[in-house]
Amino acid sequence: MSDLPGIVITGASGRMGQMLIRTVTESDKARLVGAVERTGHDWIGKDLGEAMGGAPSGVIVTDDPLEAFSGAQAVIDFTAPAATREFAKIAAQARLTHVIGTTGMDEDDIAALKPCARHAVIVRAGNMSLGVNLLTLLTKKVAAALDADWDIEVIEAHHNKKVDAPSGTALMLGEAAAEGRGISLAENRESGRDGITGARKHGAIGFSAIRGGDIVGEHDVLFAGMGERIILRHVATDRAIFARGALKAALWGQDKAPGEYDMMDVLGL
Numbered sequence: 273m274s275d276l277p278g279i280v281i282t283g284a285s286g287r288m289g290q291m292l293i294r295t296v297t298e299s300d301k302a303r304l305v306g307a308v309e310r311t312g313h314d315w316i317g318k319d320l321g322e323a324m325g326g327a328p329s330g331v332i333v334t335d336d337p338l339e340a341f342s343g344a345q346a347v348i349d350f351t352a353p354a355a356t357r358e359f360a361k362i363a364a365q366a367r368l369t370h371v372i373g374t375t376g377m378d379e380d381d382i383a384a385l386k387p388c389a390r391h392a393v394i395v396r397a398g399n400m401s402l403g404v405n406l407l408t409l410l411t412k413k414v415a416a417a418l419d420a421d422w423d424i425e426v427i428e429a430h431h432n433k434k435v436d437a438p439s440g441t442a443l444m445l446g447e448a449a450a451e452g453r454g455i456s457l458a459e460n461r462e463s464g465r466d467g468i469t470g471a472r473k474h475g476a477i478g479f480s481a482i483r484g485g486d487i488v489g490e491h492d493v494l495f496a497g498m499g500e501r502i503i504l505r506h507v508a509t510d511r512a513i514f515a516r517g518a519l520k521a522a523l524w525g526q527d528k529a530p531g532e533y534d535m536m537d538v539l540g541l
């Protein structure tokens with residue numbers, strides 16, 4: 273049997289799930305050992321390769337994460353907040369590296385990860401791509417260089433199936449801008465403008481979300497001053513960038529102490 277780290281993918285039939293399965297399967301640094309979907313999904317009990325329209329893979333899709341996680345070294349999880357909370361408990365019991373790409377997690381969801389991180393490595397990021405993580409550094413730097421007369425707006429665009437807004441990436445970028453400016457994002461966040469909103473609050477960090485078609489993910493951080501504007505932009509054209517980052521995180525986590533980490537740690541940024 274190979275001694276490459278064994279990886280389980282949750283949300284196997286999803287947009288990211290399928291991309292992750294291809295990425296892990298094609299990698300010479302890891303092996304795919306399990307695939308989890310929600311109870312009632314029509315892939316449960318089927319061979320994963322066949323369910324994806326290809327040759328048999330020998331991995332049977334299950335709705336039992338406990339069974340799937342035993343014997344694995346890492347789980348890569350791009351699903352939904354409630355599912356991710358459950359997976360975090362099971363990954364902690366099994367001492368697996370838990371890579372979390374799921375977005376839309378609220379404060380309670382994030383707090384629930386803390387006890388799990390006492391037993392397992394958790395790497396969580398709203399965006400696993402190298403480009404976006406570099407963009408957060410640039411955003412922080414530009415925000416630190418400009419005063420609050422420069423209005424900061426984060427504008428994001430995604431496909432029409434996305435269920436959360438602002439995107440996890442937009443929130444990462446907003447946090448970086450707030451950190452650079454030395455303010456709290458929670459106290460200065462402005463989103464969902466509609467109707468007679470009144471003038472923009474001085475020093476606010478605004479968010480706007482566009483949803484349409486098959487847009488993979490686009491993010492602008494706009495710094496609007498008097499007579500000039502700076503725009504930092506990232507455009508994702510292929511979900512492979514997120515999957516590659518997630519696999520890198522799963523491998524990176526193998527020799528780390530339990531705790532909560534992000535992609536900045538993984539990428540050494």
Ligand SMILES: NC(=O)c1ccc[n+]([C@@H]2O[C@H](COP(=O)([O-])OP(=O)(O)OC[C@H]3O[C@@H](n4cnc5c(N)ncnc54)[C@H](O)[C@@H]3O)[C@@H](O)[C@H]2O)c1
Binds near residue numbers: 397
């Ligand atoms: N961090 C990143 O880099 C990054 C990149 C892309 C997407 N995402 C996030 O990943 C998540 C998934 O995105 P997507 O486009 O693949 O969505 P999707 O709806 O295509 O896939 C989600 C999958 O999770 C499955 N699922 C839900 N509950 C489950 C459960 N209890 N057990 C097992 N499976 C369950 C669904 O059946 C579905 O197949 C979203 O939160 C999205 O924002 C993050």
Ligand SMILES: O=C(O)C1=N[C@H](C(=O)O)CCC1
Binds near residue numbers: 430431434439442
């Ligand atoms: O497709 C999605 O959903 C994406 N989600 C992440 C986010 O919320 O920022 C990353 C980009 C794609």
